[in-house]
Amino acid sequence: MSTERKRVARQINKKENVVVFYSGCAPYPLVISKIAKPKQIIGVEINKEGHLYGLENIKLNKMNNIILINEDVKKVLNELEDEYDRIVMPAPDNAKEHIQSIAEKFKKVKNIHYYDFSTEKEIPLLEDKIRKMFKEKVNLKTVKCGNYSPGKYRVCIDIRKI
Numbered sequence: 001m002s003t004e005r006k007r008v009a010r011q012i013n014k015k016e017n018v019v020v021f022y023s024g025c026a027p028y029p030l031v032i033s034k035i036a037k038p039k040q041i042i043g044v045e046i047n048k049e050g051h052l053y054g055l056e057n058i059k060l061n062k063m064n065n066i067i068l069i070n071e072d073v074k075k076v077l078n079e080l081e082d083e084y085d086r087i088v089m090p091a092p093d094n095a096k097e098h099i100q101s102i103a104e105k106f107k108k109v110k111n112i113h114y115y116d117f118s119t120e121k122e123i124p125l126l127e128d129k130i131r132k133m134f135k136e137k138v139n140l141k142t143v144k145c146g147n148y149s150p151g152k153y154r155v156c157i158d159i160r161k162i
């Protein structure tokens, strides 16, 4: 996934405030912090051990713009202010549970990186479904970034509000 993490990180600029939901042991926050040096990155991970490894990784890499929260995304969604520029959702099994709420709540966000699994044929259907969740006009760009099973890909849909 290192190529994919770098692809996302290279789109981010220094002025941004970024949220990474489902941050695991923090590989996305770390790569984003190193490459893009944004103002702040918040990571949210429900698994305690994953979260603790994330804290250790931040310490080892001496990153000072990352805050990690050990909590369920569902709960954190109610608590975060609508003040972020970009949201990254690197959990193709889980992101579909929260994308609708994120589309409704975060009006100021400009870019969302949404991960899912899809066959080639289903990509246009998935894009349609995502487009309909947003009241704003959005540009979508879908990137295949891994294999899940024969004919099924891990995909990232870059959602950019116009």
Ligand SMILES: C[S@@+](CC[C@H](N)C(=O)[O-])C[C@H]1O[C@@H](n2cnc3c(N)ncnc32)[C@H](O)[C@@H]1O
Binding pocket: 001, 021, 022, 023, 024, 025, 026, 027, 028, 044, 045, 046, 047, 050, 071, 072, 073, 074, 090, 091, 092, 094
């Ligand atoms: C596929 S892993 C990806 C981890 C990391 N983003 C990476 O790229 O290595 C998905 C992660 O999402 C976390 N997760 C699943 N549901 C969650 C939820 N509702 N709230 C917070 N984290 C969640 C899991 O514990 C797991 O660590």
